[in-house]
Amino acid sequence: MMEERSQGDHLEGSGDCAAPSRREVRRESRRDAILEVASASFLENGYAGTTMSGIAAELGGSKGTLWSYFPSKDLLFGAVLDRVTDAFRQQLTLTLNAADPIETALTKFCTKYLTKLTVPQSIALHRLVIGEAARFPEMGRIFYERAPWKTQELLAGYLEAAMDCGKLRRHDSFAAAQYLTSLCIARSHQQLVSGVIDELPADRIREEVDHAVTVFLRAFRP
Amino acid sequence: MMEERSQGDHLEGSGDCAAPSRREVRRESRRDAILEVASASFLENGYAGTTMSGIAAELGGSKGTLWSYFPSKDLLFGAVLDRVTDAFRQQLTLTLNAADPIETALTKFCTKYLTKLTVPQSIALHRLVIGEAARFPEMGRIFYERAPWKTQELLAGYLEAAMDCGKLRRHDSFAAAQYLTSLCIARSHQQLVSGVIDELPADRIREEVDHAVTVFLRAFRP
DNA sequence: CCATCATCGTACTTTAGGGTACGTTTTCGC
DNA sequence: GCGAAAACGTACCCTAAAGTACGATGATGG
Secondary structure, three states, X not given: OOOOHHHHXXXXXXXXXXXXXXXXXXXXXXXXXXXXXXXXXXXXXXXXXXXXXXXXXXXXXXXXXXXXXXXXXXXXXXXXXXXXXXXXXXXXXXXXXXXXOHHHHHHHHHHHXXXXXXXXXXXXXXXXXXXXXXXXXXXXXXXXXXXXXXXXXXXXXXXXXXXXXXXXXXXXXHHHHHHHHHHHHOOOHHHHHHOOOOOOOHHHHHXXXXXXXXXXXXXXXX | OOOOHHHHHHHHOOOOOOOOXXXXXXXXXXXXXXXXXXXXXXXXXXXXXXXXXXXXHXXXXXXXXXXXXXXXXXXXXXXXXXXXXXXXXXXXXXXXXOOOOHHHHHXXXXXXXXXXXXXXXXXXXXXXXXXXXXXXHHHHHHHHHHHHHHHHHHHHHXXXXXXXXXXOXXXXXXXXXXXXXXXXXXXXXHHHHHOOOOOOOHHHHHHHHHHHHHHHHHHHOO
């Protein structure tokens, strides 16, 4: 039942200096599996509500193995947040088409933004980060830089260009970006994170975005 | 060393049907002391970070007494949030002077609003409520109704009147109120709750408010 | 094939903390 | 004053959960 190892060796030796031996690969994928399970648990149950034993059980593995990857709950939590905020940022591949008329471009952008921001997973992440910010100060900073700041900076670039073309009144572009994103979430985000409502239906998203963009343009058009 | 009780009896019997006997008074003040200590601890350390034993110790009393007032940690937490959100709402005695020009009235209102909202105590309350909203669903709802909703409704009333006078363009007044409060916190609140910054200096508050009111009026003036 | 390293299963230790029990002391109502 | 109710002090129970130990059972690399 043994296949020739030479095949594997050949692949391994194919010009790559950092040897990704089978063990390394396996280790990496195991680590990933742990983070997957842990992310789900932390997002669903919060920090205190998540147990290491529970994660180990769900993984099917033993506790010793889990500890060999993450020697403490805090470290695991850190790794989870790192991964989750990163995924959050990546999924938020926001596009601003300079060819579109400004109202269209902003509407598209805001729709994607609000859609992403209001799914239960995002709300859970917000709750987790904000709830633990006092106990894990670094984490809050990292999250802020990766998610809200990044988004606003992207938007600010577009707005800056629009100001240069005279399509928008001149103003601190980063502040303007903060105003637009804030207008988008003005009516619903507080209710979502407080648990007053659970989700934002698509038609309400469209409505909120339309109003937000209208208000924004009324204030920022030359 | 015993003074005559008849004095106390006289006071007690002075026409009040609901007898506030010394015991009742004492009980009430003890309950208050407990809530005071517990509030501080929950706000500073979060739900999981607060221990019943710690509260009892800080009170100087015994655990039995604490449990005789609040038979479980959950119930104590509920009472604390009730008290704290109520206090929050009361301290936010926002005034809108209909005699002032609209820009002045809104600037005054927003300054008070943002000042109150950015002190560390408010940030701690936000973190607590949002962080535990998933585990204590009722609580999130109560908080939302008492604090953000109440404020926005008050503001909406003023805006509605201003619209009636033709000082503002006609629009859903509650939505307009949400937009104004949102513009006030647009630039700093996220950073505060994430722990990127700890406080908002007075001059920055003034700046944020001025900009927010300007943007708002540009969008909502007829 | 064999040495090695990872994983598994499981049992264990330890600590924290919610909650209880109870005898003693203080306070209060009358 | 006296009896009842509340508060105190303290020791205790019990469970959950972080983290450890270790021998058995694989998988990997040479």
